[in-house]
Amino acid sequence: MADPKSGPNPLFLREEELRQGIELMFYAYRDFTAEPDEILSEIGFGRAHHRAVYFIGRYPGITVSELLEILQITKQSLSRVLGQLVQLGYVTQRPGARDRRQRLLELAEKGRVLEQRLTDTQRQRFARAYRRAGAEAVAGFRTVLMGIMEEKDLKRVQRPPEDSGRK
């Protein structure tokens, strides 16, 4: 207002900039989940099944409580989904060697096929976006998203999962 020629108000820009970020998250997440959701609904599953199958595939031998920590839902919510996945032969359970109370989760062949099918749509979406945006933009994307998520889980995305040593 003091000087209309000096360019847009930096406070307004900042507000605009932040709202744009919020909206980008909304639209991107909305579209990023739409394709898998459709496949899932064909077989009577929902998004929760995808999440479980995804992370079990990502961390073979993961325990129920580790999965709960990642998903940030209650045991009861997970157990319903997990029960179906085990029942229908997508996921196998076996007792932990060191701690036999644990039920280590792994994908069965059927589960691997489903996980691939679901995640492929998302992988393709990312591959296309990454290709168009270029390596530098991708680095920025990662930096910002890591700043948005809670720090406690950074360890999970910063290094690829190793074999957990459980057997």
Place this chain on the structure above:
Amino acid sequence: MADPKSGPNPLFLREEELRQGIELMFYAYRDFTAEPDEILSEIGFGRAHHRAVYFIGRYPGITVSELLEILQITKQSLSRVLGQLVQLGYVTQRPGARDRRQRLLELAEKGRVLEQRLTDTQRQRFARAYRRAGAEAVAGFRTVLMGIMEEKDLKRVQRPPEDSGRK
């Protein structure tokens, strides 16, 4: 495998890279919605109320069908949420001047207060992440997310909303 000294397998890296992106989306969205969700639950509202209030605040005078296009949900789902928001005095409706079938939506004072309170948590999260990441990273973040979302909605995030001319 052919030459272990030649550095990591580019195909593996690519797979790892894409999975990391998928997981970043999951974690960031999970944490980005957690704070508003908690506030909402105090007043008996859910995430759907936040979304409606957010976009009505963003596009004052928006029509129901425009809101439906943004949210990508059914009329019935929206109308339940909208009904409560109008009933409780968060949102006002008025007939469109050009087309009197339309009910143009706007935030009442109560709605503006709530929207501010909810979105503030997300704005702060973004402000912190943007500040830490720097302008270049932010540009990359935007480029990638715009590549992930469907193109049809790009217009909505590329320019700030103008006054729609309805009155």
Place this chain on the structure above:
DNA sequence: CAGAATAAGTCAACAAGACTGCCGTAATCC
């Protein structure tokens, strides 16, 4: 101007996926 199309809303029924609270069992830790 009559009929089709559109904007919005309504009722009913249903399902997924979250939640709380409580209880049980087996294994481990101290």
Place this chain on the structure above:
DNA sequence: GGATTACGGCAGTCTTGTTGACTTATTCTG
């Protein structure tokens, strides 16, 4: 041997999404 932990089950509730069918008011169109 008693507390804790890992996991599972049951019951009930809520939000938010869905489909399908129908109504009303208004606008558009041939």
